[in-house]
Amino acid sequence: GAGVSQSPSNKVTEKGKDVELRCDPISGHTALYWYRQSLGQGLEFLIYFQGNSAPDKSGLPSDRFSAERTGGSVSTLTIQRTQQEDSAVYLCASSLGGRAYEQYFGPGTRLTVT
Amino acid sequence: AQTVTQSQPEMSVQEAETVTLSCTYDTSESDYYLFWYKQPPSRQMILVIRQEAYKQQNATENRFSVNFQKAAKSFSLKISDSQLGDAAMYFCAYRSPIPVSSGDKLTFGTGTRLAVRP
Numbered sequence: 001g002a003g004v005s006q007s008p009s010n011k012v013t014e015k016g017k018d019v020e021l022r023c024d025p026i027s028g029h030t031a032l033y034w035y036r037q038s039l040g041q042g043l044e045f046l047i048y049f050q051g052n053s054a055p056d057k058s059g060l061p062s063d064r065f066s067a068e069r070t071g072g073s074v075s076t077l078t079i080q081r082t083q084q085e086d087s088a089v090y091l092c093a094s095s096l097g098g099r100a101y102e103q104y105f106g107p108g109t110r111l112t113v114t
Numbered sequence: 115a116q117t118v119t120q121s122q123p124e125m126s127v128q129e130a131e132t133v134t135l136s137c138t139y140d141t142s143e144s145d146y147y148l149f150w151y152k153q154p155p156s157r158q159m160i161l162v163i164r165q166e167a168y169k170q171q172n173a174t175e176n177r178f179s180v181n182f183q184k185a186a187k188s189f190s191l192k193i194s195d196s197q198l199g200d201a202a203m204y205f206c207a208y209r210s211p212i213p214v215s216s217g218d219k220l221t222f223g224t225g226t227r228l229a230v231r232p
Contacts (some may be wrong), residue, residue: 033219042118042205042222043159050218059219089157103220105159 002026004106006092012112013082021077021109025094032075033103034067037089046090049075050097082113116141116208120223127196128231134181135191135226137206147209148182149220150191154202162204165189193228201230 005024034046045059049069069075093103127133150162206223
């Protein structure tokens with residue numbers, strides 16, 4: 001079946017502009033995660049959605065970052081007033097939820113803020 | 115908070131040879147999961163192998179195996195009979211048990227870039 005998809009694949013934006021990154025999880029997966037991968041760094045957790053529960057936003061670096069998940073499926077990560085330090089690859093993952101289940105990753109969106 | 119350390123930014127191996135990638139972690143929890151992920155240039159993270167901390171037996175998946183030393187908090191990955199397709203970034207990751215105090219997330223190391231020489 002189809003894997004996790006993300007769009008756009010690449011995004012170049014000017015400093016101060018808002019951007020939206022989209023994630024389509026695997027059908028039936030109740031858990032969805034966003035991670036950020038800065039150059040030369042590992043992946044940094046941003047936010048986690050599980051079913052209808054309140055999301056875990058503990059990894060969001062500032063109030064310029066927000067995310068929503070509509071209908072328990074598609075998720076959008078929004079970055080307002082982008083800064084150059086926001087340049088990174090943003091990866092989305094989904095899983096069936098629970099400790100036994102693997103997280104399946106999408107190909108990511110490379111964001112460049114000029 | 116848990117931390118994951120990969121002290122080898124880059125490694126190189128001759129095709130068909132064996133290479134070991136190192137990973138150490140810090141946690142106060144007794145039950146958890148450890149993972150190795152592969153990230154090729156396509157950027158998509160691929161699960162290579164997983165280990166449950168309560169299992170003493172080291173996990174094995176074909177040419178990939180781990181050396182899990184719980185007391186030392188060490189989790190190394192051994193790749194046998196290396197192939198050109200193994201060239202990638204490799205990330206070690208930690209996952210807390212559920213119910214969790216830190217949410218259901220993966221904590222990653224900074225990665226090791228593996229080159230395979232033909």
